[in-house]
Amino acid sequence: MGVEICVEGLTKSFGHQVIWQDVSLTLPAGEISVLLGPSGTGKSVFLKTLVGLLKPDRGSIWIDGKDVTRLREHDLYEVRKLFGVLFQDGALFGSMDLYDNIAFPLREHTRKSEREIRQIVLEKMDMVGLLGAEGKLPGEISGGMRKRAGLARALVLDPEIILFDEPDSGLDPVRVAYLNQLIVDLNAQIDATFLIVTHDIASARLVPDNIGLLFRRELVMFGPREELLSSGEPVVGQFLNGRMQGPIGMAEEKDAAQVEQELAELDAGNHRGPKGGKGASGAGVTPRLLPSEGIVRPPRWEEIAEYEEKMQRLRDLRAASKGAVGVDGPGVTGI
Numbered sequence: 001m002g003v004e005i006c007v008e009g010l011t012k013s014f015g016h017q018v019i020w021q022d023v024s025l026t027l028p029a030g031e032i033s034v035l036l037g038p039s040g041t042g043k044s045v046f047l048k049t050l051v052g053l054l055k056p057d058r059g060s061i062w063i064d065g066k067d068v069t070r071l072r073e074h075d076l077y078e079v080r081k082l083f084g085v086l087f088q089d090g091a092l093f094g095s096m097d098l099y100d101n102i103a104f105p106l107r108e109h110t111r112k113s114e115r116e117i118r119q120i121v122l123e124k125m126d127m128v129g130l131l132g133a134e135g136k137l138p139g140e141i142s143g144g145m146r147k148r149a150g151l152a153r154a155l156v157l158d159p160e161i162i163l164f165d166e167p168d169s170g171l172d173p174v175r176v177a178y179l180n181q182l183i184v185d186l187n188a189q190i191d192a193t194f195l196i197v198t199h200d201i202a203s204a205r206l207v208p209d210n211i212g213l214l215f216r217r218e219l220v221m222f223g224p225r226e227e228l229l230s231s232g233e234p235v236v237g238q239f240l241n242g243r244m245q246g247p248i249g250m251a252e253e254k255d256a257a258q259v260e261q262e263l264a265e266l267d268a269g270n271h272r273g274p275k276g277g278k279g280a281s282g283a284g285v286t287p288r289l290l291p292s293e294g295i296v297r298p299p300r301w302e303e304i305a306e307y308e309e310k311m312q313r314l315r316d317l318r319a320a321s322k323g324a325v326g327v328d329g330p331g332v333t334g335i
């Protein structure tokens with residue numbers, strides 16, 4: 001089981017520039033959480049702070065009974081062993097083939113024999129669908145394969161927590177879909193705590209247990225996926241529906257009067273934006289991505305699958321009753 005991360009009152013600035021302040025959230029052990037936010041709101045800074053690469057001004061990060069913000073270098077090194085990180089570009093060494101790239105953390109941080117290393121590297125490459133590509137150089141493979149290689153490398157030390165920094169960046173929608181499935185399958189298989197920073201709303205709707213949103217130097221909301229997807233909070237609705245109308249502007253925040261007018265028009269059904277959506281919650285709660293057939297589901301995922309099945313039956317019933325109303329008019333059954 002992965003470990004819980006409990007963040008309390010975290011604030012980070014560079015000089016006079018406050019990046020975010022008073023951020024508190026709990027990433028539940030073994031669950032998948034997504035952190036969203038417009039560009040420049042400090043999502044990458046947040047990830048770096050979690051692993052102790054950046055020191056916050058105030059606040060605590062509790063992992064495994066230790067406050068990461070107060071650890072000395074040696075203890076920090078121990079806590080970092082709990083983490084696997086998938087960087088945006090995979091962060092592979094260009095001159096090493098995939099095998100050596102993926103073996104690198106094992107050779108650096110363990111005393112395992114080359115025979116043991118081979119077994120682990122091939123197991124992780126198999127998990128991410130890269131068996132057979134051991135001899136390829138990073139420059140010879142697609143962006144999607146590089147991400148998967150980076151993920152295999154993040155897995156070799158059996159992390160309890162995996163941080164994904166924009167795993168979908170630079171990938172086409174089909175590759176993003178495959179990567180999302182891989183993330184869900186991995187979560188079911190290794191049961192670590194996942195935190196994914198992304199801009200991809202479709203992924204944020206499909207993949208996580210929890211969603212958080214950074215905006216205006218604050219964590220606007222953090223909670224279960226369904227709560228965020230059905231939230232009436234204007235900034236959450238705007239972001240999760242990719243709309244222009246709302247508090248988030250092109251480069252800066254909009255003034256309050258403009259936001260109010262846009263939201264009033266939206267509620268009145270005058271929305272002519274690029275992606276549709278009604279009211280603050282737009283498309284509402286959509287079905288969740290489940291582990292692939294053939295992946296043995298731990299009890300947590302069994303429960304999720306049962307819940308999703310129930311929700312799907314409800315959606316079908318609702319659609320059927322709407323159809324009946326559409327054909328026969330309200331209250332008329334057609335008998």
Ligand SMILES: Nc1ncnc2c1ncn2[C@@H]1O[C@H](COP(=O)(O)OP(=O)(O)OP(=O)(O)O)[C@@H](O)[C@H]1O
Pocket residue numbers: 014019037038039040041042043044045046
């Ligand atoms: N080491 C640093 N020193 C000074 N400022 C920094 C440093 N690292 C990040 N910043 C600033 O912090 C802010 C947030 O950056 P960050 O990369 O975390 O945003 P982000 O939300 O991840 O953006 P994007 O979604 O575009 O990747 C930016 O204004 C950036 O310039």
